[in-house]
Structures are given as structure tokens and as C-alpha cells.
Amino acid sequence: xQLRAENxxxxxxxxxxxxxxxxxxxxxxxxxxxxxxxxxxxxSGSGKTTLLNMLAGLLNPSEGKVFLDEADLYTLEDKELSxxxxxxxGVIPQGRSAVDTLSVYENILLPGMLYGGxxxxxxxxxxxxxxxxxGLRNAMPAELSGGExxxxxxxxxxxxxxxxxxxDEPTGDLDSDNTETVLAALQQAARAGKTVLIVSHEADAxxxxxxxxxxxxxxxx
Amino acid sequence: xxxxxxxxRNLIRRxxxxxxxxxxxxFLAMSLFCGTIVVSSLRRGLNSMENRLGADIIVxxxxxxxxxxxxxxxxxxxxxxFYMDASALEKVRETEGVEKASAQVFLSSMKADxxxxxxxxxxxxxxxxxxxxxxxxxxxxxxLGDMEVVVGCRVETDVGNNFRIYDRNCKVMAKLxxxxxxxxxxxxxxxxxIHVLLQAAEEKxxxxxxxxGNDSEVxxxxxxxxxxxxxxxxxxxxxxxxxxxxxxxxTAGMMTEVADSLNGVSRTIAVLIGAVxxxxxxxxxxxxxxxxxxxxxELAVYRLLGMSRKMLSGMILMETAxxxxxGALSGTALGSVLVFPFTTLIETxxxxxxxxxxxxxxxxxxxxxxxxxxxxxCAAGTRTASRLSRVDPGTxxxxxx
Numbered sequence: 251x252q253l254r255a256e257n258x259x260x261x262x263x264x265x266x267x268x269x270x271x272x273x274x275x276x277x278x279x280x281x282x283x284x285x286x287x288x289x290x291x292x293x294s295g296s297g298k299t300t301l302l303n304m305l306a307g308l309l310n311p312s313e314g315k316v317f318l319d320e321a322d323l324y325t326l327e328d329k330e331l332s333x334x335x336x337x338x339x340g341v342i343p344q345g346r347s348a349v350d351t352l353s354v355y356e357n358i359l360l361p362g363m364l365y366g367g368x369x370x371x372x373x374x375x376x377x378x379x380x381x382x383x384x385g386l387r388n389a390m391p392a393e394l395s396g397g398e399x400x401x402x403x404x405x406x407x408x409x410x411x412x413x414x415x416x417x418d419e420p421t422g423d424l425d426s427d428n429t430e431t432v433l434a435a436l437q438q439a440a441r442a443g444k445t446v447l448i449v450s451h452e453a454d455a456x457x458x459x460x461x462x463x464x465x466x467x468x469x470x471x
Numbered sequence: 472x473x474x475x476x477x478x479x480r481n482l483i484r485r486x487x488x489x490x491x492x493x494x495x496x497x498f499l500a501m502s503l504f505c506g507t508i509v510v511s512s513l514r515r516g517l518n519s520m521e522n523r524l525g526a527d528i529i530v531x532x533x534x535x536x537x538x539x540x541x542x543x544x545x546x547x548x549x550x551x552x553f554y555m556d557a558s559a560l561e562k563v564r565e566t567e568g569v570e571k572a573s574a575q576v577f578l579s580s581m582k583a584d585x586x587x588x589x590x591x592x593x594x595x596x597x598x599x600x601x602x603x604x605x606x607x608x609x610x611x612x613x614x615l616g617d618m619e620v621v622v623g624c625r626v627e628t629d630v631g632n633n634f635r636i637y638d639r640n641c642k643v644m645a646k647l648x649x650x651x652x653x654x655x656x657x658x659x660x661x662x663x664x665i666h667v668l669l670q671a672a673e674e675k676x677x678x679x680x681x682x683x684g685n686d687s688e689v690x691x692x693x694x695x696x697x698x699x700x701x702x703x704x705x706x707x708x709x710x711x712x713x714x715x716x717x718x719x720x721x722t723a724g725m726m727t728e729v730a731d732s733l734n735g736v737s738r739t740i741a742v743l744i745g746a747v748x749x750x751x752x753x754x755x756x757x758x759x760x761x762x763x764x765x766x767x768x769e770l771a772v773y774r775l776l777g778m779s780r781k782m783l784s785g786m787i788l789m790e791t792a793x794x795x796x797x798g799a800l801s802g803t804a805l806g807s808v809l810v811f812p813f814t815t816l817i818e819t820x821x822x823x824x825x826x827x828x829x830x831x832x833x834x835x836x837x838x839x840x841x842x843x844x845x846x847x848x849c850a851a852g853t854r855t856a857s858r859l860s861r862v863d864p865g866t867x868x869x870x871x872x
Contacts, residue, residue, distance in 0.1 A: 299865070300865075306865070308774075308775065309865045332778060332779035332780075333779070335776075337777065343865070345868050346768065346868075347772050348772065349773070351480050360776060361777060364777050364782075
């Protein structure tokens with residue numbers, strides 16, 4: 251599954267220097283291939299997350315297009331885009347992304363079931379085991395630490411097994427052991443044919459990458 | 472996980488928010504249900520009173536302080552024991568424009584060993600009566616004999632029982648249908664019986680004599696029907712001029728007063744319901760606004776995972792609808808518990824005829840309260856759903872990351 255950005259830009263209307271807007275991403279083109287783990291690094295504020303959100307179909311670009319295989323994401327109706335995102339694109343966002351009223355296990359099973367699919371219990375058990383959160387199966391998100399929440403979000407995406415995985419600072423809250431586990435799991439997903447992008451400002455991920463891009467001031471170098 | 476299942480989990484696992492929404496909607500439904508029931512019962516009571524009164528003019532002793540006493544007597548069963556000379560009946564009948572005139576004699580029993588209960592006893596003349604008899608005929612298919620009584624629906628006795636008044640036993644022949652007025656607590660008998668009872672009361676020291684009369688020559692009120700085409704106002708004036716020591720009161724005036732009071736009470740209830748609703752809607756608005764902020768992140772996660780705006784709105788609306796429906800049902804049930812057992816208290820407090828609604832009207836009022844409450848709850852939820860479905864998941868999840 252190929253995810254492709256063509257000259258995408260994103261501007262925000264706010265006072266920035268002499269201009270009335272701030273350009274978070276500028277004319278970026280990028281191709282993410284299936285079976286490859288790509289790392290996009292750069293400093294905070296360089297536009298990495300904005301680009302990831304546009305690639306995920308979550309943020310309309312001010313200019314340019316994003317294609318998932320042949321589908322132009324931002325020409326789709328909300329219903330179609332949402333379904334496509336739910337079934338084919340897995341996003342691991344920054345920060346807390348748990349549904350607080352569901353247990354860890356229910357959170358992990360949630361994406362695959364939103365459109366009436368069968369619960370992927372085996373995969374869920376497997377990824378919970380791999381990521382070391384099996385013991386938290388019935389815990390509620392409010393009882394979890396930042397690192398546990400992060401691993402839960404990663405397990406949720408890996409369990410849903412979408413064609414594309416976009417991870418925003420997936421190792422941000424993790425210690426070195428868990429960082430290695432998570433990066434290895436994402437690499438394993440790429441080896442299994444997934445299209446994987448890791449956005450990170452840390453160097454750890456680069457060791458697992460097939461390709462590394464660096465982003466600065468909204469552009470890719 | 473189906474959306475309904477998600478909705479139920481969201482409601483159960485956020486007990487504070489769910490309870491607040493249910494309580495608010497219950498409050499709305501209860502106020503609406505109780506208000507409509509009370510107003511409907513008052514209107515029914517007024518209609519019943521109009522139907523039962525049957526007379527155009529009532530002539531009472533001047534000492535009865537006219538309308539106030541009569542209105543209280545009719546509406547609340549306030550004991551009225553005023554008397555005038557029975558010759559007033561002939562004077563009334565002689566008056567131009569009078570078609571029919573029928574006298575009644577009032578006596579109150581005591582709350583003592585001599586009497587079963589404290590009630591208003593009304594003696595009437597079955598031969599000439601046109602006020603009570605048609606109504607009694609609905610429950611009794613023959614004329615009342617001596618020492619026989621017919622009781623109002625709220626007099627605590629059963630047909631066939633002996634009813635003791637001033638140590639005299641009267642047989643209960645029938646129980647009347649509900650009117651919502653003081654007539655429901657009255658006991659009816661013929662003139663012979665009332666005179667026996669007057670005499671018995673006299674023996675107990677309850678005097679009812681007028682200055683120069685004896686027991687058989689007193690009446691308490693004379694009900695008058697005017698001739699078709701006659702002006703009741705003119706006849707009323709003639710009666711006031713013709714019958715000494717008596718006051719003629721037009722029942723239409725009394726009914727208008729009662730109707731005015733009822734309209735006043737209805738307006739007050741409407742204002743109260745309005746105030747309750749405005750207050751509750753403000754709170755509902757605040758709760759929903761708080762919910763927008765509280766749930767922004769949670770709903771961004773749903774969007775991230777693939778829920779469309781429509782699905783998200785649907786889920787929030789379903790939550791709101793379930794809370795509103797639960798609240799509306801509980802509020803209506805609670806309203807029933809509050810309003811029905813306290814009918815007498817409401818009637819006494821409002822001092823107006825109050826006839827409890829029939830089952831059909833109660834069901835209609837309940838459906839009305841439930842429907843309006845659920846619609847208002849959903850309308851408030853729609854705005855929230857619309858705002859929340861437009862949450863930008865990327866930005867929201869990044870905030871406070």
C-alpha cells in the first residue's frame with residue numbers, strides 16, 4: 251500500500267513575523283512504500299506532526315494532495331475518508347489517545363470493530379504480550395502510566411493491522427527497553443508488508459529505518 | 472463493538488455525568504407532567520361544577536355573606552349553616568321571570584361519637600328539585616325515602632351501611648360520582664330526614680333556629696332557574712327587591728369568579744413551569760457545554776480510529792436520547808407519585824374545584840411530558856453533537872500531549 255504526498259503545504263492564520271500566517275509545512279512531497287519503515291526526524295516545531303496528520307487524512311492541506319494508492323484522500327466525503335482511515339490507516343498519535351470509558355482490552359479491540367468487524371482477540375492478546383501490557387487487560391486508562399498508555403495505543407494499531415501505520419513519537423514516554431520493543435514491533439509490521447512511518451525527534455528509531463527523512467522549517471531535506 | 476454497546480458503556484462508566492443529565496431531564500418532565508395534570512384537573516373540576524350547578528340564581532340569607540360563603544360551600548364543602556324563613560321559597564316562586572325554585576337545608580354533622588364523620592348534610596325536596604336530583608338519579612333509580620341518604624364519593628362509607636348523624640341512623644342508598652367540588656364530601660337526604668336531623672342536632676345543642684321560626688320553617692338556600700328568554704340579571708334584581716333578609720346571587724358570576732381564579736392559577740403554574748424550564752435549560756446548556764470540553768479528546772480518538780462525523784453525532788445523540796428518555800420516564804413516574812396521592816391537599820390549597828383527570832388524559836399528559844422532554848434533551852444534545860463532531864482530532868490530541 252503506497253501513501254503519497256504531492257506538494258502539500260499547511261498554513262495557519264496567525265501573526266508570524268511579518269506575515270499574517272504561519273506555514274507549518276511547505277511544498278512537501280513524499281512517498282511511503284509498503285514493506286518499508288520510514289523515519290521522519292526533526293526538531294520540535296519543524297512540522298512533522300502536521301505532515302503526519304495530513305498523511306493520515308486528519309488535516310486538510312492548504313495546498314497539494316495526498317494519495318493512498320489511487321485514492322485522493324481529500325476529495326473523499328467524510329464518511330468515505332473516515333472508513334478508509336478506520337480500515338487502512340492506523341495512527342498512533344502523541345499524548346493520551348485512550349477512550350477513558352473503555353478498558354485497555356476494549357480500547358485495543360475498538361478500531362477493528364467500529365465498522366462491525368469481528369474482534370481480533372488473538373492479535374490483541376499477542377500484541378499485549380509483546381508490548382508487556384497483558385496484566386493490564388481489565389485496567390481502565392485512568393489507572394495507567396504514560397508509558398503504558400502509549401504501549402496500549404501501539405497495541406491497538408498493530409492489532410487492527412491496517413495497511414499503513416503512522417506513529418507520532420511512539421517512544422516518547424518509554425524507557426529504553428520498551429523503546430526497543432516498540433521499534434522492533436513496528437519494524438516487524440513493516441517486514442510483514444505494512445507501510446510504516448515513525449515521526450520522532452529522537453535518534454533511536456533511525457537504527458530500525460529503511461529510509462530516514464529530516465524535516466526542518468516545514469520542508470523535507 | 473457496536474455503537475449502541477459503546478453508548479451504553481459511555482453512560483454507565485460516566486455515572487456522574489449520566490446521573491446529572493437524567494436528573495435534569497427528570498426535573499423537566501416532572502414539572503411539565505405535574506403542571507399539566509393540575510391544570511387539566513382544575514379545568515375538569517370547573518366543567519363538572521358548571522354541569523352540576525344547574526341553577527341561574529341562588530338565594531341565600533343575607534347573613535350568609537353572599538357569594539363567598541356559597542362559593543366556599545360549593546367548592547370546598549365548607550360547612551355552611553345559615554338559615555332563613557321557608558316562606559322565602561314562595562316569595563321566590565312568585566317573582567316574575569322565575570321558572571323553577573327549589574329549596575335546600577344545610578346542616579353540618581360533628582366530629583364526635585354521635586356522627587360517623589364530619590360532613591355537610593344537604594336536605595332537598597325531591598319533588599321540586601332540579602339541581603341535585605338529576606345528578607342523584609345517575610346513581611339511584613328511585614326517590615330517596617325518609618332516613619335514607621345518598622353520599623358524595625369522598626364520604627367514607629359504603630352503600631347499604633348505616634350512617635349515624637346526631638345519633639340517628641340513616642341508610643346509605645347510593646354513592647355519587649366525583650365532581651371535584653365540595654359536593655363530594657356532602658350527604659344528601661330529603662326534607663323530612665333533614666328536619667329530623669335538625670331536631671336531633673338541636674338536642675345536642677346545635678342551634679339552627681332563626682329569630683322567629685321553628686324547625687320546619689327554615690331553608691338555607693333556594694336554587695332558581697329563570698324562564699327561557701328572561702334576563703337572569705333582571706330576575707336577580709327583582710329577587711333582591713322582593714325577598715326580605717335574603718340575597719340573590721347569580722351563579723354565572725360565581726362561575727366567572729371561579730374561572731378567573733382558575734385562569735390565574737393556570738397562569739401561575741405556567742409561569743412556574745416556564746421558570747423551572749428556563750432554569751433547567753440553562754443548567755442543561757452548561758452541562759452540555761462542559762461535556763464539549765470534557766469529551767473533546769475522547770471524541771477526537773473516535774475520529775482518529777475511523778468514526779465519521781455522522782457516526783459521532785449519532786452516538787452523542789443516542790446517549791442524550793437515552794438519558795432524556797430515562798429522565799423523562801422517571802420524572803413522570805415521580806410526578807405521579809407526587810401529584811396523585813395529594814389531590815385533596817392540592818384542592819384545599821388552591822381552593823378551586825379539582826377533579827382528577829381520567830386515565831386517558833393522564834396517559835396523554837405523560838406522553839406529552841415525555842415527548843417534549845426527550846425532544847428538548849435531544850435538541851440540546853444536537854448542538855453539542857454538532858460541535859464535537861467537528862473536533863480536529865490531530866490538533867486536539869496534540870494539545871496537552
